Amino acid sequence: MQQTTFSLLVHAIRYDGENTRIIELRPAAGTHLPPVEAGAHIDVHISADLIRQYSLCNTPGETHRYVIGVALDPNSRGGSRWLHDNLQAGDTLTVGAPRNHFGLANTDAHTVLIGGGIGVTPLLSMALQLEAQQRSWSLHFAAKCTEQAPLLQAINTLAKQARYGQVNCYFSESSASRMDVAQVMEEAPKGSHFYCCGPVRLLDTFDKCSESYPPEHCHSERFIAELEVAKGGYTIVLARSGKTLYISEEQTILDALKAEKIAVPYACAEGICGSCEVKVLEGEPDHRDDVLSDAEKARNDTIMVCCSGAFSKQLVLDL
Ligand code: FES
Structure with missing residues (x-):
């Protein structure tokens, strides 16, 4: 199974712009990371319940390091503030494998x-x-x-x-x-x-x-959510276990899964990071996220369970 999180050494921190820390993270000597893709981002696990997404600014293809730029957000809820005030070279930081919903199209066009x-x-x-x-x-x-x-x-x-x-x-x-x-x-x-x-x-x-x-x-x-979470009132079927869950009016799919102690990765819970993406096997999702493109939404084969819901009475998910 593919490794989903990595414990990385904070190799170097420098400023590039008054309020921007450039943080270079490296794996243990002799090991490699999944290659960097242009447009990809990683989840940075700041604490057990605080995960933030930062885009990589590496040269694509690099496997020996991840480099992120963290601007100090005056309205920080703990993410950039903590990374500016507390993180030091020599610390370790847990990060997720890169995800990319903002990749370059394969085209010769300008x-x-x-x-x-x-x-x-x-x-x-x-x-x-x-x-x-x-x-x-x-x-x-x-x-x-x-x-x-x-x-x-x-x-x-x-x-x-x-x-x-x-x-x-x-x-x-x-x-x-x-x-x-x-x-x-x-x-x-x-x-x-x-x-x-x-x-x-x-x-x-x-x-x-x-x-x-x-x-x-x-x-x-987008890294700031502007979404309206879908309302419940439908059923999800978890294809791998055959379990059926009713999503009540005020619940998201993620809420229902957590209540049943069914583990599913998530980070922002605001439809902007893509961590909670799950395959849809049947049914029509009501997409509310800011991650999938219009074309990806139209395919209806995947859903962000933290915010999206269903137009159909039932969704069958690959869980
Ligand atoms: S947890 Fe970030 S999109 Fe769902």
């Missing part, structure tokens, strides 16, 4: 990466992959000012070395330049694929601008 603040983390990894594969790309990165811009050293290095792409930075306070998402998308070569990650306002703008483009060309990743 790729436009649109990032705001710490949302640039997965985009940096994507730009490195595109550059290595000699594919055409552009990165548009917005932050308040150079001092607070996460990963700016890494972005500047990439900008200097890039041969197949270009980097455009916008600093609203220090240089009064603002990113115009609509214009960025309009000026991109026809058939481009667009990827966006960043604050809610940027993602909302991107979603609006995306309405004029084929949905399969527009990709985004």
Whole structure:
């Protein structure tokens, strides 16, 4: 069975941007991690009941380390605050295997990466992959000012070395330049694929601008939930045990599974991390998550049990 969590050494911590800690995690000497994919993220187990998701900003393909960028969130509920205030080089940290719902499409089309603040983390990894594969790309990165811009050293290095792409930075306070998402998308070569990650306002703008483009060309990743959890009132059948559970009005599938002490992995419980994904064998899910793309939702073969429900009276799950 594939290993799902790893206990990693905090090899190094450095700052890249006033409020951003770059944390490099390594496995025991002589061992390797599942390879990094551009756009992937890992669960970081901060305590028994606190798990947070962070995108990897490694060079894709690396197996000797995971690198995450952690911006200090002023509204932190313990995740980034703890990682900033307590974590030291030499500590160990438990993390999950990488998951990727924000991977690069396999296409020769130009790729436009649109990032705001710490949302640039997965985009940096994507730009490195595109550059290595000699594919055409552009990165548009917005932050308040150079001092607070996460990963700016890494972005500047990439900008200097890039041969197949270009980097455009916008600093609203220090240089009064603002990113115009609509214009960025309009000026991109026809058939481009667009990827966006960043604050809610940027993602909302991107979603609006995306309405004029084929949905399969527009990709985004949110790390803050805006979901309405599905209501109960249906039955789930656990195919492996044959057990049937009724999901009451106020319950999620995850609530019902936990009440029955049926172990299922989960982390955010807000439909944004993908940890709780379960295969659907029969029935029509009512998808409420921010993880699956529209095409993946339309296939109805998987469900995030922390927030999604059912349109059908019954769902048969691969549990
Ligand atoms: S636990 Fe994160 S999507 Fe369900």
